[in-house]
Amino acid sequence: MLDKNQIAKRIAKELKDGYYVNLGIGIPTLVANYIPEGISVTLQSENGLLGMGPFPKENEVDPDLINAGKQTITTLPGSAFFDSALSFGMIRAGKVNLTVLGAMEVADNGDIANWKIPGKMVKGMGGAMDLVASAKNIIVAMQHVNKAGESKLLKKCTLPITGLGVVKKIVTELGVFDVTDDGFKLLERAPGISVEEIKNKTEGRLVVEGEIPEMAID
Amino acid sequence: MLDKNQIAKRIAKELKDGYYVNLGIGIPTLVANYIPEGISVTLQSENGLLGMGPFPKENEVDPDLINAGKQTITTLPGSAFFDSALSFGMIRAGKVNLTVLGAMEVADNGDIANWKIPGKMVKGMGGAMDLVASAKNIIVAMQHVNKAGESKLLKKCTLPITGLGVVKKIVTELGVFDVTDDGFKLLERAPGISVEEIKNKTEGRLVVEGEIPEMAID
Amino acid sequence: MNKVVKNAEEAIKDIFDGAVMMLGGFGLCGIPENCIAALVKKGTKNLTCISNNAGVDDFGIGLMLQQHQVKKMISSYVGENAEFERQLLSGELEVELIPQGTLATRCMATGYGMPAIFTPAGVGTEVAEGKETRVFNGKTYLLEYAFEADFAIVKAWKGDTHGNLIYKATARNFNPLMAMGGKITIAEVEELVEPGKLDPNEIHTPGIYVHRIFKGTNYEKRIEQKTVSK
Amino acid sequence: MNKVVKNAEEAIKDIFDGAVMMLGGFGLCGIPENCIAALVKKGTKNLTCISNNAGVDDFGIGLMLQQHQVKKMISSYVGENAEFERQLLSGELEVELIPQGTLATRCMATGYGMPAIFTPAGVGTEVAEGKETRVFNGKTYLLEYAFEADFAIVKAWKGDTHGNLIYKATARNFNPLMAMGGKITIAEVEELVEPGKLDPNEIHTPGIYVHRIFKGTNYEKRIEQKTVSK
Numbered sequence: 022m023l024d025k026n027q028i029a030k031r032i033a034k035e036l037k038d039g040y041y042v043n044l045g046i047g048i049p050t051l052v053a054n055y056i057p058e059g060i061s062v063t064l065q066s067e068n069g070l071l072g073m074g075p076f077p078k079e080n081e082v083d084p085d086l087i088n089a090g091k092q093t094i095t096t097l098p099g100s101a102f103f104d105s106a107l108s109f110g111m112i113r114a115g116k117v118n119l120t121v122l123g124a125m126e127v128a129d130n131g132d133i134a135n136w137k138i139p140g141k142m143v144k145g146m147g148g149a150m151d152l153v154a155s156a157k158n159i160i161v162a163m164q165h166v167n168k169a170g171e172s173k174l175l176k177k178c179t180l181p182i183t184g185l186g187v188v189k190k191i192v193t194e195l196g197v198f199d200v201t202d203d204g205f206k207l208l209e210r211a212p213g214i215s216v217e218e219i220k221n222k223t224e225g226r227l228v229v230e231g232e233i234p235e236m237a238i239d
Numbered sequence: 240m241l242d243k244n245q246i247a248k249r250i251a252k253e254l255k256d257g258y259y260v261n262l263g264i265g266i267p268t269l270v271a272n273y274i275p276e277g278i279s280v281t282l283q284s285e286n287g288l289l290g291m292g293p294f295p296k297e298n299e300v301d302p303d304l305i306n307a308g309k310q311t312i313t314t315l316p317g318s319a320f321f322d323s324a325l326s327f328g329m330i331r332a333g334k335v336n337l338t339v340l341g342a343m344e345v346a347d348n349g350d351i352a353n354w355k356i357p358g359k360m361v362k363g364m365g366g367a368m369d370l371v372a373s374a375k376n377i378i379v380a381m382q383h384v385n386k387a388g389e390s391k392l393l394k395k396c397t398l399p400i401t402g403l404g405v406v407k408k409i410v411t412e413l414g415v416f417d418v419t420d421d422g423f424k425l426l427e428r429a430p431g432i433s434v435e436e437i438k439n440k441t442e443g444r445l446v447v448e449g450e451i452p453e454m455a456i457d
Numbered sequence: 458m459n460k461v462v463k464n465a466e467e468a469i470k471d472i473f474d475g476a477v478m479m480l481g482g483f484g485l486c487g488i489p490e491n492c493i494a495a496l497v498k499k500g501t502k503n504l505t506c507i508s509n510n511a512g513v514d515d516f517g518i519g520l521m522l523q524q525h526q527v528k529k530m531i532s533s534y535v536g537e538n539a540e541f542e543r544q545l546l547s548g549e550l551e552v553e554l555i556p557q558g559t560l561a562t563r564c565m566a567t568g569y570g571m572p573a574i575f576t577p578a579g580v581g582t583e584v585a586e587g588k589e590t591r592v593f594n595g596k597t598y599l600l601e602y603a604f605e606a607d608f609a610i611v612k613a614w615k616g617d618t619h620g621n622l623i624y625k626a627t628a629r630n631f632n633p634l635m636a637m638g639g640k641i642t643i644a645e646v647e648e649l650v651e652p653g654k655l656d657p658n659e660i661h662t663p664g665i666y667v668h669r670i671f672k673g674t675n676y677e678k679r680i681e682q683k684t685v686s687k
Numbered sequence: 688m689n690k691v692v693k694n695a696e697e698a699i700k701d702i703f704d705g706a707v708m709m710l711g712g713f714g715l716c717g718i719p720e721n722c723i724a725a726l727v728k729k730g731t732k733n734l735t736c737i738s739n740n741a742g743v744d745d746f747g748i749g750l751m752l753q754q755h756q757v758k759k760m761i762s763s764y765v766g767e768n769a770e771f772e773r774q775l776l777s778g779e780l781e782v783e784l785i786p787q788g789t790l791a792t793r794c795m796a797t798g799y800g801m802p803a804i805f806t807p808a809g810v811g812t813e814v815a816e817g818k819e820t821r822v823f824n825g826k827t828y829l830l831e832y833a834f835e836a837d838f839a840i841v842k843a844w845k846g847d848t849h850g851n852l853i854y855k856a857t858a859r860n861f862n863p864l865m866a867m868g869g870k871i872t873i874a875e876v877e878e879l880v881e882p883g884k885l886d887p888n889e890i891h892t893p894g895i896y897v898h899r900i901f902k903g904t905n906y907e908k909r910i911e912q913k914t915v916s917k
Contacts, residue, residue, distance in 0.1 A: 098883025109558025113800025316653025327788025331570025
């Protein structure tokens with residue numbers, strides 16, 4: 022079973038040199054820690070920055086320089102600032118190569134729910150609906166089941182939808198899945214996890230073709 | 240009868256302090272020479288400049304700094320550059336207080352034709368259609384009759400239209416006219432010009448109410 | 458042509474009960490602290506605030522919420538505010554949640570004189586309810602209308618007396634979009650300079666969009682999530 | 688991440704016969720002189736050029752017209768070009784005239800991922816023929832579609848190896864809009880610097896929009912209307 026950092030690390034393997042990437046809050050943020058050697062990616066923060074750097078040292082903290090999670094950050098050589106409309110403009114125009122975000126539920130047709138739980142105080146969708154509707158390639162990082170032990174990979178989302186048919190790939194603590202016309206296609210198992218366990222914990226259509234390799238963890 | 244400079248000078252009296260103004264090519268450009276004392280206006284050039292200054296001295300000429308007529312110009316303290324989309328954006332949004340332009344024909348409902356003569360090589364409308372469709376207040380500076388002696392203030396434009404119902408005021412060598420629901424309303428006569436002459440040279444509906452004052456020329 | 462007003466009090470003095478306002482900033486970053494303080498002092502009521510966020514309990518728009526000055530928030534994310542939640546649940550406060558990019562683009566549309574824009578954000582979600590959709594090149598978009606606002610209040614880093622503005626880093630965010638979107642736009646700046654001191658090539662908001670400008674004071678610039686590396 | 692190519696020849700080497708291109712510049716101001724020269728040398732044919740103007744007889748896009756490389760011009764003003772007129776009258780060249788603001792906004796729309804925009808420009812004129820109109824708040828607008836272009840070729844003042852661009856004065860004009868609009872965007876710059884040399888606050892075109900960049904040489908920067916005061 023993968024821990025959060027291992028999920029992030031596995032997603033980082035999807036990065037290609039020259040990619041512009043938007044990382045959501047939570048596990049997706051951790052992806053930045055595992056960018057493979059020799060690969061140069063530029064992080065986009067939708068509040069108006071390309072080329073997001075690491076957190077600042079104590080004496081470098083600048084309240085005017087934050088990321089979309091409202092954390093203090095730094096720039097890198099080659100960074101650029103812009104306004105929120107251009108930021109979502111470049112996202113809508115498909116210039117961001119990859120978006121990684123968390124989810125409460127994903128359906129086997131790629132629908133995603135990640136912004137609202139009925140009965141709970143609504144905080145708002147922020148940029149999530151723009152990102153999911155616009156990004157060319159969306160990878161979801163999430164736990165396979167919720168706290169009640171119920172699958173989050175479903176036939177149909179039960180929570181309010183964030184976007185329809187948009188998720189391309191999912192990495193959970195149990196495995197890696199492509200979203201295909203036939204449902205969730207299992208690509209890799211986490212170390213020590215059986216196909217059987219994944220089947221049991223996946224409510225949506227699951228496609229298992231041939232031997233499913235166990236993921237290499239380094 | 241007013242000469243070109245006097246037409247420009249009369250139009251300059253319509254300027255108010257703080258106005259942002261777009262001046263077309265020809266007579267409109269001359270308006271900049273007659274901005275009344277104590278009045279501060281900012282000239283917008285639709286190729287991307289607010290705060291257009293005078294022509295440069297020989298040694299200040301910069302090929303990267305031109306106006307919409309492609310003439311070399313200068314900036315003023317407080318100028319700002321921007322791209323062509325924002326330039327027409329501020330025009331469409333009604334932020335430019337006054338647009339002055341030339342015309343081949345104006346109809347008594349405010350229609351204007353100033354971009355194309357059938358049978359002649361078409362050069363294009365440039366920014367004219369954007370300006371007339373968007374500007375809050377449009378004053379036309381033009382000759383009252385064409386070279387054949389025919390009125391250019393018409394019931395209906397005969398040339399291809401640039402914009403519908405957009406002209407608010409006209410200054411010709413013969414007088415000053417508001418465009419009203421009832422047609423061209425004569426406001427002032429040029430020195431030595433009779434109402435009779437204006438009537439004879441105006442094909443469109445002309446409204447003459449009471450005594451029409453002769454314009455003061457200083 | 459001089460757009461300078463003395464201070465925030467003077468800048469906001471004609472903001473009326475029931476006004477629709479845009480307020481720049483993302484989280485607490487780049488918010489018009491001085492104008493918010495002046496609005497709290499003035500006690501203007503029934504305001505509709507178009508702002509990406511609603512501040513926190515004791516800072517930003519949260520200060521106006523405490524004084525029950527806000528009738529409606531139009532935002533993309535209103536997470537960290539207990540008083541907000543209380544007023545919302547009690548029915549005292551209305552909230553309209555809008556995707557962040559849609560919010561930004563609807564402000565920009567106003568400044569570009571575009572009555573409406575198309576965006577795919579929210580298609581198939583509750584955001585799309587009652588909205589017109591249209592397919593272009595096989596993809597579905599929502600028609601979203603430009604915002605109308607009586608006042609836009611923005612915070613910039615530097616400005617000149619003609620109203621030209623330059624923002625700093627990610628404190629830019631919604632500020633230039635809202636600066637373009639107000640019938641009356643009020644800018645508070647950290648540094649107010651004479652015309653000619655700013656490079657015309659570096660202006661983010663041309664002065665034509667700005668009606669009043671003043672030098673703000675005592676910026677706290679509170680940080681929501683101070684995160685440092687060793 | 689290094690987007691630097693050696694020169695104009697390398698930058699344009701895959702521009703194919705029949706390609707749709709955006710070319711930055713207003714008149715002869717801010718035009719990509721190096722890329723135009725390379726296209727003339729390469730002899731690419733049947734090009735569709737989206738460009739506000741068509742150059743003059745012996746400069747700018749006029750050089751490509753001389754070599755009969757252009758099938759269609761999409762412009763707002765094509766005034767000062769005798770060869771252009773000859774080809775147009777002979778039926779060799781197609782031209783589509785578009786209001787300048789519409790042209791600019793249709794380029795920008797592509798870069799903002801907006802499939803179409805509304806503008807009042809051209810309503811009631813021959814530009815509106817066959818186009819959809821819609822009334823918002825009592826005013827009529829035309830629906831105009833975003834441009835698709837295989838390549839955008841722009842000229843900037845300064846750029847870095849990540850593709851971030853800064854334009855100079857009114858040489859900015861259509862360049863940033865077209866830079867956002869190409870499937871492949873090629874930028875030629877007067878000064879090419881390492882990342883970190885440009886202030887991130889002063890970037891006009893973020894590098895994400897730019898695919899290839901090179902330092903141009905021998906800029907003539909011809910002036911169309913040299914006008915001086917005494």
